[in-house]
Amino acid sequence: MKGRVTVRLKPDVLDVEGKAVSGALARLGFDDAHGVRVGKVFEVELGDVDPAVARERLEAMARKLLANPVMETFSVEVE
Amino acid sequence: MKGRVTVRLKPDVLDVEGKAVSGALARLGFDDAHGVRVGKVFEVELGDVDPAVARERLEAMARKLLANPVMETFSVEVE
């Protein structure tokens, strides 16, 4: 079972990296691309577990370590 | 139209962050989680375009800027 946690900055937190990427894309001529936001994905190998259990574990990992609720939100997927 | 580029390290490339996260998860008792790999997601606002066009543009952005072909691979999704 493989799982994935995606961590994103909260919408009200200034994403300086996203802003820089937007600027660089614009300079490359991708002027229709804007508001880029940069997040992180953690791909986790979970062994042989039930999808519901996997999902729970991923959420626990995200809450305890992978995301900081002061500035980030997260979402979880299992394959 | 919203798009997303996920950039991952190539499988043979050492993922130092993934290594640190795996270690921390193990210390937290998530001993079934291993081989964590960390990637980046770029979420891009693309305006009003056809999904096929959007996909093409995202791929071009990834090739030109978002991914480093020396060490990374990427995949693209449109919503």
Place this chain on the structure above:
Amino acid sequence: MRFAVVSFPGSNCDDDCVRVATEVLGETAWKVRHDERDLRRPDVVLLPGGFSYGDYLRCGAIASLSPVMEAVAAFARAGGPVLGICNGFQVLTESHLLPGALLRNAGLKFICEDAHVRVDGRPTPFTAGVQGVLRLPIAHNEGRYHADADTLARLEGEGRVVFRYCGPDGTVSDAFNPNGASANIAGICNEGGNVVGMMPHPERNAEPLLGNGQGRALFDAALRLVGGAR
């Protein structure tokens, strides 16, 4: 006076903190490892700068889960003076001993240079009797202080912003904000005032050879306070 300096894997200013306490101040100091649970009865706890766990994931995040942090939290709850410097500040926010978070510098680059900071807010063990503007080195990649509007309002209202980036004359403005921190915040304290986190490095300018020695004032303040209480 007795200083405990917490050392996480990847801390690299732990020796510098010990050095200031012993060689500059002539006091006693020791390192406490991340996996220890006994601080060994210090008067002050220092969380040093560096790259705990490589700063991978988020700065200070992995360190905040170390066994030693339970001891630090207990020490802080009991009113013990704790100073987190740079990565130490990041560890304190990740441990929720201080509010907010430290994000990537607005310029997206590591910054190493001298900055001026104004001593503000209410007195803390490290700022009581310290006034005016200090020139202190900064060296960080994630020093942009962030907190939600309510938290910021509370920090300001309670006088808990203890250092602000400023010009040499004390002017606080965007021109003197090296990393984009909210309200030029360079350091804050907790509700009790005993836990202080700051991005600048007072230990790097605690003797004239390394600058003008102004960083020593923070350690002297702690000496006065703790020394007086004893």
Place this chain on the structure above:
Amino acid sequence: MKPPYTPEIIRQHGLTADEYARVERLIGRAPTWPELGVFSVLWSEHCAYKSSRVHLRRLPTTGPKVIQGPGENAGVIDAGDGWAVVFKMESHNHPSYIEPYQGAATGVGGILRDVFTMGARPVALLDALRFGRPDHPKTPHLVEGVVHGIGGYGNCVGVPTVGGDAMFDASYDGNILVNAMAVGVARADRIFLGRAEGVGNPVFYVGSKTGRDGIHGATMASEEFGEDSESRRPTVQVGDPFTEKLLIEACLEVMGEDLLVGIQDMGAAGLTSSSCEMASRSGSGLHLKLEAVPVRESNMTPYELLLSESQERMLMVCERGREQRLIDIVTRWGLDVCEVGTVTDTGRFVCSWHGEVVVDVPVAALVDDAPKYERPMRAATTPPAVGEVPVPADLGATLVQLLARPSIASKRWIYRQYDHMVRTGTALRPGDGDAAVVRLPETRRGIAMSVGCNGRQCALDPRVGAALAVYEAAINVACVGARPTAITDCLNFASPERPEVMWQLSQAIDGIAEACRALDTPVVSGNVSLYNETEGRGIHPTPMIGMVGLMDDVATVRGAAFPSADLAVVLVGGAAPVLGGSEYLLLATGELAGPPPAFDAAQARATIETLLAAHADGLVLSAHDCSEGGLAVALAECCFGRDVGAAIAVVGEGRDDVMLFGEAQGRVVVATDRPDALLAVAAKHGVPAAILGRTGGDRLRVRCAERTLIDAPVAELRRGWATALEEMLR
């Protein structure tokens, strides 16, 4: 893969047909596949110095202060009070061109390991960088990546990057130089060597696990770039400074107890070179059990395990019976530690894989019998002489332009990204003085360091240019108040298979030797990087010099900036400035023409002695030597640090532009409150010196007789100088 090997396979291993025949002759049969890999890396230019070795012998490597000269992982000098300074410089040019961040980062990691493997605590890093033209399309990306990579690694391991050097020139367009120097301190009687001694002693592998990183990195560093270098990309190595930090602490702790017989880092050619070099130095043999090597990937083969350049790994030979202590210490630092073999007396390098012998060759065949070439040499054609250059009407405007040339402009954009203060020992920071200074721990002493080399001068005359590089590095160290003591070098050249390049290398070595003899600064370590060329176009010969100096009292350091108003400004040193190879000439004509400035060994020595004597008498309040951009640029830079202007009168009959912007090593702008005493010291040493004027005001004014040559506000001069690098990268 099994023998016989096709010519194509042999070529891919960087071996010529003759070299391959030599391999078969030496071992009496065709090599196994892993053996072929082992020969390939150990006989590469990078590891075997096959083109340079015969010339390197001419360098002076001994002296009263030398504890360890070339041949070990780093050089060691005596710093007094029982302390030793350990240092070395190394290149990571090719990897940095392919992947600037990781290439530069792993360069820093590698040079640090060379230093702490000797038992030294690293206390300083310096970086010497060469990039292509500022307006070359690739330059900004390379600059950003390399600087980010050096900072990313150095900052995290907690070793301050205290100085460096950065120049831009079209000759580096397709071949940048990333040279890193590390400096460490150790107790003089606790130096560790890379030796595999004591039959039966266990060999331990310590550090990160092995992956498929950088396989064939060493051969890559020995080949010129071609069109297909892009396809070699999967071989990049990734650095993990966090692990390196743990490795430093673990190694130093292990070395603090009597556990080790020898230790060596796994650098280029990884496990192979570390083990063979250790066995070679002590005339022993080694038996490695490759299946014991900790791995990161599945299905790694013996070939890959032997050739991997995974970072942050060390090989230790432990005293038999003390292994548990070693294991305990390393494990406590959270690192992998495994016994992977034993020391033997067979003189053979033997590797087995689950019981089957896959490598069994004499160590001597791999190391001592590696090919050494006396490659043909031919003097390069003499570059054109300086032609017609009209004297600019507005010398002030020329000065402003020169100050904004990226090679001359402030390097703050670079060193602001480096933690240069960690370890609370940096007494002179980047940008503040001609050399960086760190405190020698537990003493009042200081260590001064400077790196550099003017490749243009070397292109014009490699012998003189190399001597001038040594001299300038020494002057820099003397300017801050330290005695130049020893050097490390990194010889960056194009393909040795071209006779002109071989000649340049040979000449440069002679120039270094001459200057080092004159200045009593032996060469204690170094590195050679050849094949720095792309499609037949080579770099300027660039023998980078890293000088280390010592001072008794670190509190007496002097910076480059005029400290205050109302001081006398004195020019010490009598070298004659010339336009040949100058930044000004390049600005004016776009051409490289000569001849370069001259090198006068006796004057060089006397000038250094003058500076040191003046420091000893407390006569020097600031000192800055004239280098790129000449006297006018040096004066302006002296004004910038503390916003102190100056009124200067130059004397001379030559052209104004030569006087102001001409270049020559060995001229130092000194601010002093006792000019007469300073002149007397210079006279005693037979060195010309002249009072130029006084500090003060907020303008830099330069007169010659009745004519005003330059008159500009310091703030105005500073503007372009301060921002040029950032502008270039925009």
